[in-house]
Amino acid sequence: MKTIPDTPIVIDGIDKIGLDGSRFLSWFCSNSTVTPKPKVLLTCRLDPNIKKIIAGVPGIIIEYDKERQECVNSLRHYGTRYDKIEAEHPGTLKWLWEHEQYHAWSSTPHSDLLLIEGKPGSGKSTLTKHFQDNLLEREPLAKQAIVASFFYSYRDGELHTNHSNMLRSILYDILHQNEAFFFHFQSRYRTMLKHGSWHYNSLREILLSFKMHLVEERLYLIVDAMDESDENGRDGIIQLLHELCAAGGLCVVKVFLTSRPIAWESHDSPEIKNIITMEDENGPDILKCAESFLPKLKLSPDWYNKTKGDIIRNAQGAFVWVHFVEKELLKYIRTSCSNDDIQNFLQSLPTDLVGLYERMLSILENNELRDIELGIRIFRLVLFAKPPLKVQEIHHALAIPDTINTEYSPSDETFKNALMHNIDRRIIHCGGNFLEIKGDIVQFIHQTALTFFTQPNGPLATSRFRISKDDAHRHISITCIRYLMLCMARCTPENEPPNTETWDPVHFERYAEHLHQRPFIHFAINHFQQHKNDCALR
Numbered sequence: 001m002k003t004i005p006d007t008p009i010v011i012d013g014i015d016k017i018g019l020d021g022s023r024f025l026s027w028f029c030s031n032s033t034v035t036p037k038p039k040v041l042l043t044c045r046l047d048p049n050i051k052k053i054i055a056g057v058p059g060i061i062i063e064y065d066k067e068r069q070e071c072v073n074s075l076r077h078y079g080t081r082y083d084k085i086e087a088e089h090p091g092t093l094k095w096l097w098e099h100e101q102y103h104a105w106s107s108t109p110h111s112d113l114l115l116i117e118g119k120p121g122s123g124k125s126t127l128t129k130h131f132q133d134n135l136l137e138r139e140p141l142a143k144q145a146i147v148a149s150f151f152y153s154y155r156d157g158e159l160h161t162n163h164s165n166m167l168r169s170i171l172y173d174i175l176h177q178n179e180a181f182f183f184h185f186q187s188r189y190r191t192m193l194k195h196g197s198w199h200y201n202s203l204r205e206i207l208l209s210f211k212m213h214l215v216e217e218r219l220y221l222i223v224d225a226m227d228e229s230d231e232n233g234r235d236g237i238i239q240l241l242h243e244l245c246a247a248g249g250l251c252v253v254k255v256f257l258t259s260r261p262i263a264w265e266s267h268d269s270p271e272i273k274n275i276i277t278m279e280d281e282n283g284p285d286i287l288k289c290a291e292s293f294l295p296k297l298k299l300s301p302d303w304y305n306k307t308k309g310d311i312i313r314n315a316q317g318a319f320v321w322v323h324f325v326e327k328e329l330l331k332y333i334r335t336s337c338s339n340d341d342i343q344n345f346l347q348s349l350p351t352d353l354v355g356l357y358e359r360m361l362s363i364l365e366n367n368e369l370r371d372i373e374l375g376i377r378i379f380r381l382v383l384f385a386k387p388p389l390k391v392q393e394i395h396h397a398l399a400i401p402d403t404i405n406t407e408y409s410p411s412d413e414t415f416k417n418a419l420m421h422n423i424d425r426r427i428i429h430c431g432g433n434f435l436e437i438k439g440d441i442v443q444f445i446h447q448t449a450l451t452f453f454t455q456p457n458g459p460l461a462t463s464r465f466r467i468s469k470d471d472a473h474r475h476i477s478i479t480c481i482r483y484l485m486l487c488m489a490r491c492t493p494e495n496e497p498p499n500t501e502t503w504d505p506v507h508f509e510r511y512a513e514h515l516h517q518r519p520f521i522h523f524a525i526n527h528f529q530q531h532k533n534d535c536a537l538r
Helices: 019-030 048-053 066-075 094-098 100-107 124-138 140-144 163-177 179-195 200-212 234-246 283-297 301-315 319-332 339-348 353-365 369-384 391-397 412-418 423-434 447-454 469-489 505-516 521-533
Strands: 007-012 038-043 112-117 146-151 217-224 251-259 274-277 435-438 441-444
Touching (some): 066 179, 094 100, 094 124, 100 112, 100 274, 112 124, 112 234, 124 140, 124 146, 124 217, 124 251, 140 217, 163 200, 163 217, 163 234, 179 200, 200 234, 200 251, 217 234, 234 251, 283 301, 283 319, 301 319, 301 339, 319 339, 353 369, 353 423, 353 447, 369 391, 369 423, 369 441, 369 447, 369 469, 391 423, 391 469, 412 469, 423 447, 441 447, 469 521
Parallel strands (some): 007 038, 112 251, 112 274, 146 217, 217 251
Antiparallel strands (some): 435 441
16 A cells, blocks of 8 residues: 655744634644644744644644743843943043044954053943943944943952853843844753853853854944953953954954953963053043032132142042042031142142052041941951842841850840941941942942952051951851841741741741841841851851
8 A cells, every 4th residue: 555645734924813823723733633644834923822722732842932042041140330330420431432542443344352441440430331321322333233241340249250250241142132143052052051050161162153153243242340350261351352353254343341451461462452541531531520529619710720730630540539539628628628728638638549548547547446346347248248238238237246255145125226327327437438338239439449458468457457358257157147046036026826837828928028127137048158168167
């Protein structure tokens, strides 16, 4: 008997005919036992009704884009640095778009790298944020391009200095914005699933494979604060970005990179053609910042111009210096003073950041003893608690005694009495101008301030505010375990049955609400063990 071959049938877009498509599928599936058996390729948008109809029919269902979406989610990295960067002062940074080096970089039809280099505090991150926020408006070609970014940050902890996380973030942005790039990811994503995590080499290979992309695309890769990245592997990232830009091909890659001047370890580090130095360009912007607060001093015209000139000259291209001087001057004039007083005070201020920080430290050391002790506790938490703590978390942590020799009996009443009033003001007062509250996160006001506090042989080596890493981890560990003791001392809210075996879902919901009133509990549970491991407390 002659065998009748299977019949191939292709049906595309059956979801577009609505109810008639569902009826046809219902009829078709009810007659699926006929011979010869058809081989059907059915394509349509994800539709619950269609999925239900074909559920009982033997076959394979492939959900379009599901694998890509899962790959995108595996790459996701939650960076926090961008939101913490100050927006530019009104009217500043416009020079970037007209700069000769910027035009040389942006107008060429091939891939290229632009390096924005500048001393600490010169406004590099603010410029990077300004560039990203205004790119689509300023550059017509960018409207159809893919824009990916990563902001390194030493202040935000090791997750934000890690090169693999940078690559993940960049690749996430690219694949999230353009599904056509998925074929570069697919095989390595499937390999990743077998190993359970992304490896640096795989991420690197994916990015380099864009050189072979088959259609014309334009990518903008924005990488801020390379100098705050992990030193180990930094040269490799520079080489990677340079190699990506040196390649020809249909995919044009524009890399916007910022960094302090750093010495590359490798002797064959790439030569970068397009470099903009912040201190050569930001003088007019610093002038605008100074002009925004100098009128508050109510100086005569001659003294106004003299003071403005001194500030511009002494700033030496550092916005952060001007920011600190503004705070000091406005604080100084709260009491009545003359033009001479203001001028003499301004001349007494150090003209370099380290000198300014030493002056701020001296003021802290002359505080009352209770303010010094509280300041040391706050600096421990800000320096070594990772991830960064919120104001309310620090508020609760400071209400827990953190010395091992202090007896502790957890009590709600004792805890409530130890909670400080006006915690925001106390943090700023006891932390001096070194700390700020950004959103609800307590952090160092600038990376240079953090560096000043962490230099092993710097000015803090002989200061009362010298904080050893081991000592800090020990105090944080004690705070965590005692806070958990407090949370468990009355493990059931008032008016709830003490025996949890009799609880229903409502009781558990109330208990969750009870614990929600303890903002430090999440940190204490998740990070106590790490702090314990990092100190001599065993």
